[in-house]
Amino acid sequence: MDWILAISGVKLWTFIIVGLSFSLYIGIAVWSRTSSRSEFYVAGNHVHSVANGMATAADWMSAASFISMAGLISVLGRDGSYYLMGWTGGFVLLALLLAPYLRKFGKFTVPDFVGARYYSNSARVVAVLCAVFVSFTYVAGQMRGVGLVFSRFLEIDVNWGVAVGMVIVFFYAVLGGMKGITYTQVAQYCVLIFAYMAPAIFISIMLTGNVLPQFGLGGAFTPEGGSVTLLDKLDGLNTELGFAPYTSRVKGVADVFCITLALMAGTAGLPHVIIRFYTVRRVRDARASAFWALLFIAILYTTAPAVAAFARTNLLTTVQGKAYSEIPNWFLKWEQSGLVAWMDKNGDGRVDYHPGEPFLDKPAFDPTPPIPGQPRVLLNTPTASPNELYVDPDIMVLANPEIARLPNWVIGLVAAGGLAAALSTAAGLLLVISTSIAHDLLKQTLMPRMTEKGELTAARLAASVAVVIAGVLGIYPPGWVAQVVAFAFGLAASSFFPAILLGIFYRRMNREGAISGMITGITFTAAYICYFKFINPAANTAEHWLFGISPEGIGSVGMALNFVVAFVVSRFTAPPPPHIQQLVEHIRVPRETG
Amino acid sequence: MPGSDPPPPHDPGLPAGPSSNAERHRLYWRQNLRLVAVLLTIWFGVSYGCGILWVDWLDQFRIPGTGFKLGFWFAQQGSLYTFVLLIGVYVVLMNRLDRRYGVEEEG
Numbered sequence: 001m002d003w004i005l006a007i008s009g010v011k012l013w014t015f016i017i018v019g020l021s022f023s024l025y026i027g028i029a030v031w032s033r034t035s036s037r038s039e040f041y042v043a044g045n046h047v048h049s050v051a052n053g054m055a056t057a058a059d060w061m062s063a064a065s066f067i068s069m070a071g072l073i074s075v076l077g078r079d080g081s082y083y084l085m086g087w088t089g090g091f092v093l094l095a096l097l098l099a100p101y102l103r104k105f106g107k108f109t110v111p112d113f114v115g116a117r118y119y120s121n122s123a124r125v126v127a128v129l130c131a132v133f134v135s136f137t138y139v140a141g142q143m144r145g146v147g148l149v150f151s152r153f154l155e156i157d158v159n160w161g162v163a164v165g166m167v168i169v170f171f172y173a174v175l176g177g178m179k180g181i182t183y184t185q186v187a188q189y190c191v192l193i194f195a196y197m198a199p200a201i202f203i204s205i206m207l208t209g210n211v212l213p214q215f216g217l218g219g220a221f222t223p224e225g226g227s228v229t230l231l232d233k234l235d236g237l238n239t240e241l242g243f244a245p246y247t248s249r250v251k252g253v254a255d256v257f258c259i260t261l262a263l264m265a266g267t268a269g270l271p272h273v274i275i276r277f278y279t280v281r282r283v284r285d286a287r288a289s290a291f292w293a294l295l296f297i298a299i300l301y302t303t304a305p306a307v308a309a310f311a312r313t314n315l316l317t318t319v320q321g322k323a324y325s326e327i328p329n330w331f332l333k334w335e336q337s338g339l340v341a342w343m344d345k346n347g348d349g350r351v352d353y354h355p356g357e358p359f360l361d362k363p364a365f366d367p368t369p370p371i372p373g374q375p376r377v378l379l380n381t382p383t384a385s386p387n388e389l390y391v392d393p394d395i396m397v398l399a400n401p402e403i404a405r406l407p408n409w410v411i412g413l414v415a416a417g418g419l420a421a422a423l424s425t426a427a428g429l430l431l432v433i434s435t436s437i438a439h440d441l442l443k444q445t446l447m448p449r450m451t452e453k454g455e456l457t458a459a460r461l462a463a464s465v466a467v468v469i470a471g472v473l474g475i476y477p478p479g480w481v482a483q484v485v486a487f488a489f490g491l492a493a494s495s496f497f498p499a500i501l502l503g504i505f506y507r508r509m510n511r512e513g514a515i516s517g518m519i520t521g522i523t524f525t526a527a528y529i530c531y532f533k534f535i536n537p538a539a540n541t542a543e544h545w546l547f548g549i550s551p552e553g554i555g556s557v558g559m560a561l562n563f564v565v566a567f568v569v570s571r572f573t574a575p576p577p578p579h580i581q582q583l584v585e586h587i588r589v590p591r592e593t594g
Numbered sequence: 595m596p597g598s599d600p601p602p603p604h605d606p607g608l609p610a611g612p613s614s615n616a617e618r619h620r621l622y623w624r625q626n627l628r629l630v631a632v633l634l635t636i637w638f639g640v641s642y643g644c645g646i647l648w649v650d651w652l653d654q655f656r657i658p659g660t661g662f663k664l665g666f667w668f669a670q671q672g673s674l675y676t677f678v679l680l681i682g683v684y685v686v687l688m689n690r691l692d693r694r695y696g697v698e699e700e701g
Contacts, residue, residue, distance in 0.1 A: 073670075078649075081669035085641045088674050092637045095681045096630050100688075214671060218660035229661025247666045249650065257646050282699045284689055291681040298674050305670040588626075589619050590692055591699045 010408045014153045017412035018419060021191055022168055025423070028187060029172030029180045037452045040177030040459055041108040041435050042278040047182055049285040053292020055185035056276045058192065058424035060087075060267075060297060062138075063145025065304075066192055066421035071393025074308035077238070077246040081305075082260040086489075088294060088301050089260070090267025093497075095290030098268055099277040101504045103286035104587045108278060109432070110271040110496065111440040117503040118511040119580055121445050126518055128436045130495045131271045135429040135436075136470070138272075138488045142426035143474025146419060152337050152398065153415035159475045165423060166471040173427045173434075174463045181427045182279060188420035193299060195417025198410055199400035200303050203310045206404060213306035221313070234309055237316040242354050246309065252542065258553030265559055266489025269497035272428040275435070283590040311396035314403055319389070320353040324375050327351070330402035335376055338363045339392040339399075343378045346386070356385030363390055430470065434463035487529050490555025494521035498562040507584045509566065512573040517566030525558030622695040629687055633680050640676040644668035 034040045047055070065087070073080030105113055110131060115124025143162050150161025172180040197213075204216030207223065208230055220226040221233040228236075235245040244250050267273065276293075277286045318328050324342070334340050341363035342351055359380035366377035398418075401410040438459035443450050450458070495518045502509040502517075529551045532540040542548055549557060575581075586592065644652060645668045652665035662671075692698035 078666055078669055081645060081673075084670055085645055085673050088677050089637065089641050092634070092677050092680055096633060096684055215660075217671070218657065218662040218667070220661070231661040231663070231666070247653070247663055253646060257642060260641065260646065284685075284692070284699060287681075287685045287688060291678070291685050294678050294681055298678050302671055302674050585619065588623050589697050591697050592619070593615050593696055 010411050011154060013409045013412035014415045015412075017409060017416045018154075021187075021416045021420065024187055025168060025184045026171055028183045029176045032179045032183050033175045034177045034179050037456045037459075038108075039179045040456055041439065042275070043177075043179040043182045045279060045281050047279040049280055049288040050292050051182070051186050052276060052280050052285070052289040054189040054296055055182045055279075055424075056273065056289060056293035057296035058185040058189035058420065059181075059276055059428040060273055060293070060425070061192065061300060061421050062425040063142055063149075063418060063422035065300065066196065067145065067149075067394050067397050067418050070304045070307040070311065071396035072308075073305055074312040074396050075393055076250070077244065078249060079251050079256060080308065082256050082263065084301055084305060086260045086263025087267055088297060090264040091290060091294040091297070093264060093268040094273065094277075095287060095294070098274065098500055098504070099286045099290050100283045100590070101587045102274060102500070103277050103280065104283050104590060105583075106278070108275070108439055109435050110274050110500070111436055112444070113503065114496075114499055114514070115440065115444060117580065117583065118499075118514045119577065120511045120515070123499075123511060123515050123518075124440055125445060126515060127496070127499070128440045130491070130518070130522060131436045132433055134270065134488045134492050135272065135432045136466075136473070139426050139429040139433075139466075139470045140473035142422045142429070143470050145422040146426070147474055149415055149418040149422065152339075153411070162471050162474040165419070165426070165474075166467055169423055169427050169430065170464065170467045173430050173467065174460050177459070177463075178275075178279060178431055181424075181431055184427070185424045188424040189296060191413075192417040192420040192424075193296070195410075195413040195420075196300050196397075197303060199404050199406055199414065200307050200310075202404040202406055203314075203400060204306060207310050207313060213303045213310070217306040217309055223317075230309060230313060234313050234316075237313070237320075241316070241320065246312070252548045254548050255542075255545075255550050255553055258549045258556040260553075262490045262493045262553050262555035262559070265493035265497040266491075266555060269492040269495070269500065270489070271432045271436075271492075271496070272425075274500075275432060276428070307400065308396065311400070311403070315391065316353070319351055322351055323349050324351075325373065328403070330399045333402065334395055334399055338365065339395045341365070341378055341390040342375050343380070343382060343388050343390075344375070345382050345388050351389055352386060353389040354385065354387040356387045357383050358385065358387045358390050359383055426470065430463055430466045433466040434459045437462040487525075487551065487555070490525050490529065490552070490558065491522055493555040494525040494558030494562055498559055498566060502563070502566055504584070504587060506570075507581050508570060508575055510570050510573055510576045513566040513568075513570030516569045517562040520565045521558040521562030524561055525555050528554045528558075618695055619697070622691065622697060625691055625695075626688070629684070629691070633684055636676065637680055640668060640673045645673045 036044070038044050069083055073083065102113060107113065111124045111127035114127035115121060143165055146165030147158035147161035150156045150164065151158045172184050200213045201211060204210050204213040207221065208216035208219035209222045210216035210219045217230065219230055221228055221230045231247055235247055238244065238246050277289060280286050280289055319331055331340055343358055346352065359378065359382045361380055364379045366379055370376045398414065401414055438455055442458055443455045498521065499514045499518050502514065532551045546557065644665065649665035649669055652668065653663040655664040656662060657664060657667055
């Protein structure tokens with residue numbers, strides 16, 4: 001019964017570490033509770049650029065970056081680079097094209113900028129709707145992520161996990177506003193980066209002898225003497241089993257190009273990332289923040305492809321072709337939670353891993369307890385594919401500490417890291433929702449005579465309601481949430497990014513152009529996604545796509561349409577009034593002289 | 595800044611006689627655009643170029659002493675390092691440009 005003791009040891013450590021990290025967040029929330037509107041919205045513009053960089057990094061890296069991305073890359077191979085380049089390259093756009101100017105503009109929110117620059121409350125309301133829609137789809141995924149981490153590591157019911165997450169976020173987002181969120185995000189970044197790096201470094205040493213995973217990825221595969229490099233080994237293993245070589249392309253060039261572009265422009269247009277640049281004092285701090293943010297993000301993002309390659313090598317060398325009795329312990333543990341499953345279709349007693357789904361749907365296990373030493377019995381209908389192994393991509397990160405045979409407290413740390421990633425992103429998004437409603441919709445549009453105190457109360461109320469809605473969406477995820485989260489980027493790319501960019505760099509851009517561009521972009525993108533995902537999912541294959549571009553990448557086309565429509569419409573309508581043209585001059589220069 | 599005298603251009607090498615503030619701001623903006631254009635060209639080259647369009651051609655080369663094919667390295671590592679560097683260069687050069695045109699913020 002040693003294994004029961006071992007598992008309860010893991011659970012104990014997980015409770016302790018997650019508990020400690022949560023007390024830290026609550027402590028910070030109490031310490032940084034806010035009293036003024038400016039503190040609630042933008043942390044009073046007092047945040048140091050390094051702290052803001054860390055907070056931005058935590059804000060930006062979601063449960064998906066922390067838990068799922070490496071696993072997705074390990075399945076996609078080289079094509080997975082669109083996540084890596086797409087989610088980091090957007091910061092270059094943000095730093096060079098948006099952040100400094102939005103900081104100079106000041107104010108509180110993205111709709112604030114759109115409303116003022118396009119001298120129109122309709123533009124402001126369109127921006128509010130886009131911001132709230134994008135943020136809600138995204139936040140529901142984060143709350144679900146919180147619930148999943150709880151259920152996987154602590155075997156607590158997913159719904160209770162979501163409820164605990166709601167209480168924590170409620171505490172520091174509603175009490176502390178942007179100030180509370182900023183400093184908890186700094187703490188959350190530290191937790192998540194340590195939790196990600198520690199197992200990655202140990203596995204890199206195990207497989208390649210390199211301390212840095214970034215070098216390990218290009219290193220020699222040492223368990224077999226080191227005469228062959230890890231990537232060549234992996235290419236060989238993949239080919240042997242019928243997969244495409246790990247370092248080769250599978251998807252079309254146009255599609256990879258467009259997905260990368262949509263992710264980049266979407267990153268630059270996501271309101272919860274943009275508002276972080278309002279929290280620093282000067283334009284030059286906004287520029288520096290973007291540098292720190294990307295540096296902190298790049299630490300995780302350059303490690304992720306290494307984790308992906310290590311995990312796949314591990315899977316193909318220690319699980320594939322083995323009998324159940326030879327399979328490593330981590331496999332047996334995660335089989336319990338259904339993240340891996342094996343159906344011995346050809347009855348040879350060995351795991352055969354090949355391309356294709358092993359069976360229909362997610363694993364459904366026979367409820368009767370399995371015979372010790374035997375795999376769990378599956379009730380799914382097998383497919384015709386020779387593949388027998390079901391692998392949830394999330395396993396690549398979640399099982400890392402066990403693969404590296406690290407002590408139990410590291411496993412607890414990975415749980416705390418996943419929670420930190422999910423909670424920090426959720427809080428940032430909830431703040432966007434609450435400020436969009438309290439500031440842009442109520443104060444600026446519907447109830448202009450509201451006092452600052454009233455507005456702050458409205459913001460706290462809106463945040464509370466948003467927490468509850470996000471939690472409910474996390475507990476009862478409607479089918480569309482999971483589907484749409486991945487598309488939030490395309491929607492942001494096709495709506496906000498062109499409107500903000502043109503607002504800064506094209507003085508002649510007017511209200512009519514911006515509004516028609518935003519509406520065209522987001523409608524086209526949403527319609528294309530809906531068609532292939534919901535109306536006619538059977539047609540969702542490369543030959544039916546427009547120019548071979550998948551729904552994931554269509555935001556790039558939506559963005560191009562937005563630019564073209566905005567430009568053409570603006571040429572045929574009146575130029576913006578002189579005071580708006582002066583506003584554009586004003587935001588272009590950090591400090592006017594004279 | 596209302597009430598403060600327009601400070602003289604700090605740099606003697608500034609284009610002759612940026613007479614008015616508006617003119618100085620215009621020149622500043624043009625320099626800014628030029629810098630951004632250069633940096634974004636590199637940004638495009640390393641990601642969309644080396645990481646996507648020319649990746650297969652680059653894969654025939656290897657980084658000496660490692661297992662990285664060059665195209666693969668750009669797609670999964672090199673472009674990310676370059677992005678960080680690009681923003682770093684932008685921060686340094688823009689702060690210098692601010693000072694040169696006397697538009698830097700106080701404090």
